[in-house]
Amino acid sequence: MAKLTTIGFDADDTLWHNERFFRITQERFAQLLAQYADPDHLMERLLEAEKRNISHYGFGIKGFVLSMIETALDVTGDKVPGPVIRSLVEAGQDMLRHPIELLPHARDAIAAVAEQYRVVLITKGDLLDQERKLAQSGLGELFDGVEIVSEKTTAVYAGIFDRHGDGASYGMMVGNSMKSDVVPMVQAGGWGVYVPHGLEWEIEKADAPEDAPRFRQLTDLGELPALIAALR
Structure with a gap:
């Protein structure tokens, strides 16, 4: 040997x-999109987007945020409010600053x-x-x-x-x-x-x-x- x-x-x-902060942000994501999709369906769509996007964005918070934005556009038929997009960007920034x-x-x-x-x-x-x-x-x-x-x-x-x-x-x-x-x-x-x-x-x-x-x-x-x- x-x-x-x-x-x-x-x-x-x-x-x-690390993963705990993604879970917290996912809960925030579900709250922001609550009027457009139930949490389980939303998480399924987000996971699909993450799988598609790994080859484009790689692993990490930035790709995760882009996948959330893409999912938000998909479940709202491209009508997601601007403040929701801003909140998702801010959520990603919070993750990048977390001790x-x-x-x-x-x-x-x-x-x-x-x-x-x-x-x-x-x-x-x-x-x-x-x-x-x-x-x-x-x-x-x-x-x-x-x-x-x-x-x-x-x-x-x-x-x-x-x-x-x-x-x-x-x-x-x-x-x-x-x-x-x-x-x-x-x-x-x-x-x-x-x-x-x-x-x-x-x-x-x-x-x-x-x-x-x-x-x-x-x-x-x-x-x-x-x-x-x-x-x-």
Whole structure:
């Protein structure tokens, strides 16, 4: 078995809260459009728009706001009031200004792992927003490298762990998304460690690779150092 040398960490909802702010904004969105669509139908239309638009806007708050505006236009037959559009833009600005809230054990887990391994932050989304969140988190100094990518695929992980480590087979990816953090890393030949957050975006759902020998699941990041020690 290849010896671990490099550990990758996801950011949003692995190290700090993120999805909760999208949920709050979705509730605000539903209130603003209440006279045009019931909440369940509105959320279905919004999810459809987000899926369509990922290839255009990528992941992040800005694409989310544009998808809300598009959905508002669709459900109102292009008659959505101007103040509603303004409120949606302001909601996105509020999200971009929201302070970072670290998840339990985030700093301690990274610091403990960094004593013996190279650690890399691997996150996807809007470049400026991800850089802002990392700076506000106070965790930047703990990482040996930072990768902000448009998508997390097997090829992307192979490239990152080649650049920052000794290849994916010597690496581990830790995150809250089965689809983005675990499955493609396992497929690349590395370890995929799932740390569920509790709130999960529909687009990030995927089946766990239960039969994969390099798949693990933890309750929280506090269990990570012990897991890595057990794999030596």
